[in-house]
Amino acid sequence: DTEVTQTPKHLVMGMTNKKSLKCEQHMGHRAMYWYKQKAKKPPELMFVYSYEKLSINESVPSRFSPECPNSSLLNLHLHALQPEDSALYLCASSQVPSPPTNEKLFFGSGTQLSVL
Amino acid sequence: QQQVKQSPQSLIVQKGGISIINCAYENTAFDYFPWYQQFPGKGPALLIAIRPDVSEKKEGRFTISFNKSAKQFSLHIMDSQPGDSATYFCAASMEYGNKLVFGAGTILRVKS
Numbered sequence: 001d002t003e004v005t006q007t008p009k010h011l012v013m014g015m016t017n018k019k020s021l022k023c024e025q026h027m028g029h030r031a032m033y034w035y036k037q038k039a040k041k042p043p044e045l046m047f048v049y050s051y052e053k054l055s056i057n058e059s060v061p062s063r064f065s066p067e068c069p070n071s072s073l074l075n076l077h078l079h080a081l082q083p084e085d086s087a088l089y090l091c092a093s094s095q096v097p098s099p100p101t102n103e104k105l106f107f108g109s110g111t112q113l114s115v116l
Numbered sequence: 117q118q119q120v121k122q123s124p125q126s127l128i129v130q131k132g133g134i135s136i137i138n139c140a141y142e143n144t145a146f147d148y149f150p151w152y153q154q155f156p157g158k159g160p161a162l163l164i165a166i167r168p169d170v171s172e173k174k175e176g177r178f179t180i181s182f183n184k185s186a187k188q189f190s191l192h193i194m195d196s197q198p199g200d201s202a203t204y205f206c207a208a209s210m211e212y213g214n215k216l217v218f219g220a221g222t223i224l225r226v227k228s
Contacts, residue, residue, distance in 0.1 A: 004159070042205050042218035043160065056215065090159050104150075105216070107159030 004108035006091050012114045015081060021111045023074040023091030032074040033105070034066060035090040043090055043107075049074065081115045088112050118143060120208050122219025129226050135193040137222045139206035142187065146208040150216070151180065151191050154203045163204075164191070196226045 004025045013019050023032065031050050035043035048056035049068040063085075065077040074091055088110040121140045129135045139149075150165035166173045166180040166189065173180045179192040193200055206219040 040221070040223075042221050045215055048215075092159070104162045104165075105160075107161065109158050 004091055004093055004106050006089075006108035006111055008111060009109065010112045010114075012116060013078065013081065014116055015083070017081075018077070018079045020078065021076040021089055021091075021113075023076075023108060024072055025093045025106070026072055027093060027106065028071075029093035029095055029106070030071060031094045032068060033092040033094075034064075034074070034076050035092060035107075037088040037090055037110070039088075047076075078113075081113075083115050086113055086115045118217055120206060120217050120219040122206050122222060124222060125220070126223040127225070129196045129224065131196065131198060131226055131228045133196050133226075135196045135200065135224055135226070136190060137204055137206070137224070138188065138190045139208075139219050140186075140188045141208050141217075143208070143210075144187070145210045146217075148209045149180070149182065149189050150207050151178075152205045152207065152218075154205065154221075160205060193224075196224075198226045198228045201225050 004023060007022045011019060033048050034046040036046055037043045045058050046060045047066045052068045052071060063080050067075040067077060090110045091108045092105045094105045123138050127135060147168055151163045152160035153163045154160040164173060164175050164178050164180055166182050168182060168184050171182050177194045180189060182189045191204060201224055204222045204224055207216045209216045
C-alpha cells in the first residue's frame with residue numbers, strides 16, 4: 001500500500017466553524033507533513049511531524065492546529081478561518097530523514113477547502 | 117538564497133516532441149533535486165530525482181541534466197505524450213533538512 005488517504009476531498013466552511021482534515025498512511029513512514037497549495041502555485045510547507053512529534057511549524061497561524069495521534073494518522077484542526085485560507089491542503093509522508101535524506105515524499109490527493 | 121527559479125511558466129509541445137523545463141538555484145548547500153508531476157485534482161508525485169555527484173539521470177522518457185558549476189538542472193521529456201500534460205515542479209533540499217524548496221511550476225500541455 002503506497003497511498004496517502006485524505007478526507008474529506010472537499011470542504012466548505014464558514015468563518016465561525018470548526019472542522020478537521022484527516023490523513024492516513026500505512027507505509028510505516030514516521031514523518032508526516034501538511035502542505036497548503038493555492039491554485040497555480042507550488043505547495044507551501046506548514047507542519048512536519050517526526051516520530052509523532054511536531055518538528056517543524058512554518059509560522060502557521062494558530063487557527064490551524066495539527067495533531068498526530070499515532071504513526072499512521074495526521075489531523076489538521078481548523079477554527080475561525082479566513083476566506084484567504086481557501087486552498088488545497090495536502091498531506092504527505094516519508095521515511096524519517098537520515099543520510100541520504102529527503103527520501104521520496106508521498107502526497108495524498110488533498111482536501112479542497114473553501115472558506116465562506 | 118533559498119529560492120529555486122523555474123522556467124518556463126507554461127509550455128506547449130507537439131506529441132512526439134521534447135519538453136524541456138529548467139531550474140536554477142543559488143544555495144550551494146542543496147544536494148537533492150527532485151522533480152514532481154501534478155495532475156489536476158491530485159497531489160504531486162515524485163517523477164525523478166538527482167544528487168549533484170552525477171550530471172545526468174534517465175528513467176524511461178524522463179531525463180534530469182545537472183550542471184553543478186552553473187547551479188542549474190533541467191527536466192527533459194522525450195517523445196512527449198498527451199498524458200504527460202500536467203504541472204511540473206522542480207525542487208531542492210539540503211541533506212539534513214525536512215524542507216523541500218519548490219520552483220514556481222511549469223504547466224505543460226502536449227498537443228495531439
